Amino acid sequence: MKKNKSLILLGLSSALFLSSMVTTSQAEAPAPGFSSDPVITKSYFDQNTLSEAKVKDLIASALAANAGTSQPSGSNGGSDTTATTAAMTVVQMKPGQTLYAGAGAEFIVRSGNVIAVSSDENGIPDVTGGKDIAAGSEIATNHLLIFPRDGRGIKPAAKNTADIYVMVRGNYLLMNQDGSTATP
Structure with missing residues (x-):
């Protein structure tokens, strides 16, 4: 049926x-x-x-039209409010140096052992790991770190023996152990 x-x-x-x-x-x-x-x-x-x-051809002409309008690249200057481009800068850290991030800066530690530094009790957002890294904690390599405020950064871990290379986007300040500003 x-x-x-x-x-x-x-x-x-x-x-x-x-x-x-x-x-x-x-x-x-x-x-x-x-x-x-x-x-x-x-x-x-x-x-x-x-x-x-x-x-x-269309892409080349669009890039050529925008060539004169690019903004200055990132500078080393902590809380400097100058505009930055999307380019990343590679910074080599030496023993005893501390790399401080400007507000909104991004770091990716490519090699070496580093620990988080913070001027307050707040940590550093590890976007790759999905967690906050507290001051004094070790930071994994190849993880994207975003710094919401000034006063936070990274420094070599006591056990570090390797060269430290960090990819940086945004403003930063590289300081020597004596408090003087280092040149990258």
Whole structure:
């Protein structure tokens, strides 16, 4: 009984579909190439698509147009409020130095053992690890750190023997152990 009802419904829907197709005249058909007619011809497609060379030309011209509007790159200056670009700077730390971040700066420790430094009880957000790193805690390499405020940074761990390289985006201040400003 269920099979018969299914076959009857299928037959009725097919008949309705076919009858609607037969009653549509050529005069009622939409013009090719419009949104009411999504099927296109190969020649229309070839005329209205971008080639790889055309895309490269468009990108090159857009980059050339924006070449004169880039902002100055990051500086070493702690709380300096100058604008920075998206470029990252590689900083090499020596034993006894501390690398302080400006507000909004980002660090990625690429090599060496470092620990977190903070002038208050707040830690450093480790975006990769999904946690806050408290002052004095070791920082894993290749983790993205974001510094919401000035006064936080990193310094070499006591057990460190390797060269320390840090990728930095934003403002920073590299200080020697005696409190003088180091040059990167």
